[in-house]
Amino acid sequence: MPDQIRVAVIGCGGIAREIYLPLLDSSREAHVCACVDASEDARAVLCDRYPKAAVLGDARELDPDACDCALVLTPVREGLDAHYEPVLALMQAGVPTLCEKPLSADLARTEEMVAASEANQTLLMMSVNRRFAPVFRRAFEHFEGHEVAICAAEKSGAGGIFREIVTNSLHVLDAMRWLCGEANDVSGWLEREGETELRASVSMRFDGGALGSFVMSRQAGRWIERMVLHGEGRTAIVDAPREVELVTDGDRVRWCPDQCCWQLSEAQRWGFAAQLEHFFACARGDEEPHVTASDALESHRLAERVRALG
Structure with missing residues (x-):
């Protein structure tokens, strides 16, 4: 693999513009070799931004031999499951891939994508950036070697989101699995308004012994993402x-990521930057993935168990 990893970016919409392309532009170990976007206007902008890159309108036009890895950032929304075909093609071509969550809004398709990764022995990572976010990392380290007894989590905001539990709440459900183990028992309520998953209150029992609760509302006054962990005096x-x-036996420490670096970017606060560096290391073969495709699949399965409550 060359000194600078050649990255193909498939889907150059909102999250690409806000998070991934700025990270790639500032990276010393990677550069954009190809961009794929269905929008003609977007492609015109990309041609100016990356004059040496191939700018394409369809992922099927991508030459897998011309890239070392790929980011799949296309949308998953009602009537459009745009991760599925590009990821399958990349797995068959042997191209290491980081795909935005969820791999698919459909569990059967997610299972097919994970199976393709395993059959072709090709790296497939789903973006679960909370596992790399500084505040969640600190919580994980605080409980390392200690048993979590209680885990209470919330993921709320305003306005409906397509398949909220799988496409948005998945972040927090994955973090709960990461910190507590697999959820053996899942019970509770989920209410919908038409096709919109509006609110949920869920109880879980994890195989590590922890009891968990998860609440979600799309009727909140602001974005809220919180998690409270208790166990062994911590x-x-x-x-x-x-x-x-x-907190350890009454001693309290409040920590903010900005204490370590003046004004971290949102990509750093939410763990995108650290996750991308880890993905590049895995693509090079220097590290093993913290989150395998099969691990991501289990988070999707948990999300579907929550969806089934409604």
């Missing part, structure tokens, strides 16, 4: 992405 209170309070 507490971690995560208010993502800006703060975590760590």
Whole structure:
């Protein structure tokens, strides 16, 4: 693999413009070799931004031999499951891939994509950036070697989102699995308004012994992403992405990522930057993935169990 990894970016919409392309532009170890976007206007902008890159309108036009890895950032929304075909093609071509979550809004398709990764022995990672976010990392480290007894989490905001539990709440459900193990028992309520998953209150029992609760509302006054962990005289209170309070036998420490670096970017606060560096290391063969495709699949399966409550 060359000194600078050649990255193909498939889907150059909102999250690409806001997060991934700025990270790639500032990276010393990677450069954009190809961009794929269905929008003619977007392609015109990309041609100016990356004059040496191949700018394409369809992922099927991508030459897999001309890239070392790929980012699949196309949307998953009602009537459009745009991760599925590009990821399958990349797996068959042997191109290491980081795909935005969820791999698919459909569980059967997610299973097919993971099976393709395993059959072709090709790296497939799903973006679960909370595992790389500084506040969640601090909470994980605080409980390393200690048993979590209680995990209470919330992921709320305003306005309906297509398949909210799989496409948005998946972040927090994955973090709960990461910190507590697999959920053996899942019960509770989920209410819909038409096709919109509006609110949920869920209880879980994890195989590590922890009891968990998860609540979600799309009727909140603001974005809220919180997690509270208790166990063995320890507490971690995560208010993502800006703060975590760590308590040990009454001694309290409040930590903010910005204490370590003046004005972190949102990509750093939410863990995107660290996740991308890790993906590049895995693509090079220097590291093993923290989150395998099969691990990501289990988070999708948990999300579907929550969806089934409604």
